[in-house]
Amino acid sequence: MIYSFEPFGYEGSLVDVEADIRDGIPAVDIVGIADSAVRESRERTRSAIKNSGFEFPQKRVLLSLSPADLRKNSAIHDLAISLAVLCSAYRKEPVEKTLALGEVSLDGTLRPCNGMYAAMQSALRSGITRTVLPEGADNPPKGMKAFYAKNLKEAFCILTDFDKVSEDDKSDVSGSSVEFPELDDGESPDDVFLPNCDENTVKAVVAAVAGRHHLLMWGAPGCGKSNAAMSMRKITPLPTYDEFQSVKRIYSLAGLLQKDRKFVPFRVPYTTATIEGICGGGVNCRPGEISLAHNGVLFLDEAAEFRTSVLQMLRVPTETRNITLSRAGRSTVYPADFQLVMATNPCPCGNYGSEKRLCLCSSKSVEMFWKKFSAPLLNRIQISIRVDSPETDEAKSKMTIEQAREIVAGAVRRQRERGEMNGTASLSSIERRFDEIAEPDAKSSLSSVSESFSELEILSLKRIALTLADIDGSDNILQKHIDGAVALHQRTPALA
Template sequence: MVEHVYSMGLYGLDAFVVEVEVDLSRGLPAFEMVGLPDAAVREARDRVRAALKNMGFQFPVSRITVNLAPANKRKEGSLYDLPILIALLRASSQLDASVEDSIFLGELSLSGAVRPIRGTLPMAIAAKEAGFRRLFAPAQNAAEGAVVQGLEVYPVRNLESLLAHLTGRVPLSPILPGDTPSQNDGLFPDFAEVRGQEEAKRALEIAAAGMHNVLLIGPPGSGKSMLAKRLPSILPDMTFEESIETTKIHSIAGTLPTCTALIRARPFRSPHHTVSAAGLSGGGILPKPGELSLAHNGVLFLDELPEFSRSAMEVLRQPIEDGRVTISRASGAVSYPCSVMLVAAMNPCPCGYFGHPTRRCVCSAGAVSRYLSRVSGPLLDRLDLHIEVPAVEFDKLDSSLPSEPSSSIKQRVDAARAIQNDRYRGTAISCNARITPECLHTICVLSDDARNLFKHAFETIGLSARAYDRILKVARTIADLDGSEQIQAVHAAEAVQYRALDRKYWTREL
């Protein structure tokens, strides 16, 4: 007798319907599983067997064949435990319940408890699109699935409660979207805690308003990491669409907090410098999101940039340009979004005091040159603002005057982003940093004085075409913060000064 129950599978950000077929036939007792299952799926037979017996059911003494269709797509994870068990109970006539319009997801413990899985949100979206009405998911994952309108999502804590619902004895109540919490902890530290560094704060305000990439360079203890960690507190709030996309990525990666419906706070990811290239971009037999994608719609902070491996740094180049990272395998290619604000911090030399006004650098000229050369020119070109973060003077550290809080800075950032939202409404552009080449000179209109200043800077500093385009975008953001339709000379001058540090350090005669 053949019975089937529906579940879901994942490949990249996309989910697909999986039909779990169970056949009981005569022959020597065996449990065969086909349909390209991975090791975790094949182990389901032992978990299902133990859960059935511990729940008081009979494990069929038959030749059991489980097929996960479509058979040409690889299945992975432990989410098929629950649908396999339901199909097995129906095939052995131990359960009489209609499940045609339902999706089942969940890992089983040996005692019958249902454990959480990854990827519930994209699976719920795909289930709704495929026409299913009900989704049975682990209680810890049900909140994210309930975000999908028009789909009844039932939280399942154990087999006993699920079977009681399916037989009509004790119905479960579906989770309503309003009952689900969102992750928006608001625990990002505040700029009010930073003493001094007014120039660096101004530069980060510009970066936040246009989502521009940033390089912070300065001696140890000057506050580079402190500034970077406060950047999310002044970023604009995420839209609902951004929250959905960000939550999908974290759900697939298994980093979504338990019982969370949506991620509302912009991500801040700070991987250690020992991270591999695959750790940044993503990878695996069935590729999973890396740090780049986990920071989507937020900040990717690379502290001590020269300490990262060359391969890890260079893997950033194309994704931060395109806003997507593509991982190719023999079985196919997976593309994850990675529209991030890249913030990097570094010292000017191994000891950290090269160019310091009071402390002597103990590094040789060759050591300084080798240290700086770890950061390639093409990567530097993709960092829009190069910000020097000098050591803070004692008077500023000891001052009792309050610093400007993040809330005040965020108001100006939100006003500038509102101008951009109106400007780019109906287009694929989301902010100034994402202006496409064909629109650049239409959007970044220069006054005559600003054009002359850019021409002089281009000829004397030796900017690349990419650097010039990025300076134009920064100038557009500065003009937006100033409420100006046209880019004036003062806006152009401020944008140009943020590209001076690579000439100060990387082309300096040592």
């Protein structure tokens, strides 16, 4: 049996490709709701088979693509269709279950297509453990034997003598240690992490990365908040192997997967992004920015300039960590476990709270400015700070990239051992752990400030305190961790 794959949403569907050759007027018929891209494959297949040294059957060829009720509209089926015709014409023995993916050119050359890694994951779940791919295609997941071919003739030879062909072990396997992405050219681990930011900003950024906390930074234009957010990718650990599987699937479906490279998803959409661009959509329910940021960071620079509808849409995915898309009677669920980072001015003119510049905004305009975010969205932001430019060189942070990575690695390692990150752990888990390890003076300190915060804000303080304890390598939450959490959860100008 030869299988292909039809991308749709996050799941997609395996397609069983069969060919039957019988007497009759020479023609090629396709059944199974084949759209234009698949119907055109009849001519590509005919030319590719002839130009690969085979004779195309001078009989009636019937191609069946099942399930019959699934619309097929992708050139990824070309290779499976071509191999099904060749097996029906030249091979009497049945073929073991094999996944065949790729576009076939007129001369028989094979080309990779979008969604190939997602197809291999789906095939593995269905018990299919071998696949034929074009050269340059994605490396397979663990458990899948992949064989790479330059052209159709080579692919058919591989399929004929599968067990005799030796394959290279290119499975994507990685360890469970905390690893970081490579630095850009010219950067060194000994460089200062955020050279133009104060200590409080650096602490906030490091804590946000260490616990995967949602982060909001506001400050006057040019204070360094955007640079601080963009620098997070230098100290954000690479996803674990299991986390990266869903990332690779999403990027494969979107046609953005970079071969042989592990990376931290870091998406920076422009302020004109629409709801469809952020959520996803289109004919085949392609992933949006929040799914492309899965197990990574979604950074909204100049967040107040985004449409209000876009900002409010983020409320549900930040809570459920997935998003459901529906189109033409079908629906798909994309994972969207992203870390939300936002940077914005404190007011329309940007000078609110500045000691050097005069703010000309009225209290009403400042309030309306921050209403774009809404209280429910701001309640989901765990770390929120005002960023100010340091007055002197002595006030600037001296923490190096290497030191920041060591701090983050230690905290992340402790959380991975527990099986959950502080920023995304369930409410019951946070409450239980806080009650178990918080010292009496820490609980007393939290109680003393509880009247100034809502219940959701108190939960955020507990999450941050747990992260600060992990950063210190402490098994207990101390009073200094509560004080540090309060310092990292500042009120926005509209609520101050």
